[in-house]
Amino acid sequence: WNRSCYFQPLANCFIICCPCNPKKKVARISTDANDLFEQLLVPPIDSSLVPEPFRNHLFWTADNNAPETLVSFNRFAWRKQVEGGRVIGLGSVRYDWTNDRTCFGCFFASLPELFGTIQVSPNGKWMLLNATTYLSSSLFKSAGNYMYFYVVQEDDEFTTPDGEVIDYVKPGDLVRLSWDGSDPYQCDNSKLTYMYFPRKVATINEETGVITKNPVHFDELIRRATKDAGKRGETCCYCCACSMSGPERWDFQ
Numbered sequence: 191w192n193r194s195c196y197f198q199p200l201a202n203c204f205i206i207c208c209p210c211n212p213k214k215k216v217a218r219i220s221t222d223a224n225d226l227f228e229q230l231l232v233p234p235i236d237s238s239l240v241p242e243p244f245r246n247h248l249f250w251t252a253d254n255n256a257p258e259t260l261v262s263f264n265r266f267a268w269r270k271q272v273e274g275g276r277v278i279g280l281g282s283v284r285y286d287w288t289n290d291r292t293c294f295g296c297f298f299a300s301l302p303e304l305f306g307t308i309q310v311s312p313n314g315k316w317m318l319l320n321a322t323t324y325l326s327s328s329l330f331k332s333a334g335n336y337m338y339f340y341v342v343q344e345d346d347e348f349t350t351p352d353g354e355v356i357d358y359v360k361p362g363d364l365v366r367l368s369w370d371g372s373d374p375y376q377c378d379n380s381k382l383t384y385m386y387f388p389r390k391v392a393t394i395n396e397e398t399g400v401i402t403k404n405p406v407h408f409d410e411l412i413r414r415a416t417k418d419a420g421k422r423g424e425t426c427c428y429c430c431a432c433s434m435s436g437p438e439r440w441d442f443q
Contacts, residue, residue: 219415233396239268249388257295262286279308335371364388
């Protein structure tokens, strides 16, 4: 993904020289990704508190146009739900949350400390992640960015813009959606602005510590990470698709 001859040198300089970049570790996504996965995916302190769709999984944010690649929620602080509902998870999105080695990814990595809180709907079908910065500076004050996860159910079916059934999406998988990031109650599908399917590329056995790769999603991750640059090499920072339509962005992935 990050082989652009135009902007990659700038990204490299930023990673090496910028004092505000907290992510000093750089790793390559390859077939031998054991060390990388072991750093990102560790057993939770109490797995019973982690929502089942998140529990012990490492997700690849496939088709996400933000510069995030691999995500784990195991090290969030989790607590039990109570009657009436409350936030049950809290964690920093700076850790166990990788960024692409691009200018865009470096910018995201250097943002002020961002924390995510997790809420779960009573029926367990929806989870709400609110990413918020807690700095005192008015420059970075924010009410948060509300991002939803939907848990795929048995009778759900998803298709591409051409009507082709997406067969790798199974019950228990996640769909990441956004409407109005500033309004947690906005759910008008005509105003849907963001959607992709996080893929489980690996799962850890919390008793043995053994990490097992999911070949369907892991193999696709490797295919995309190592394929020819093609049209991406012509874009700004090797990732900018701002001027493209939805279908064009889909094909661009």
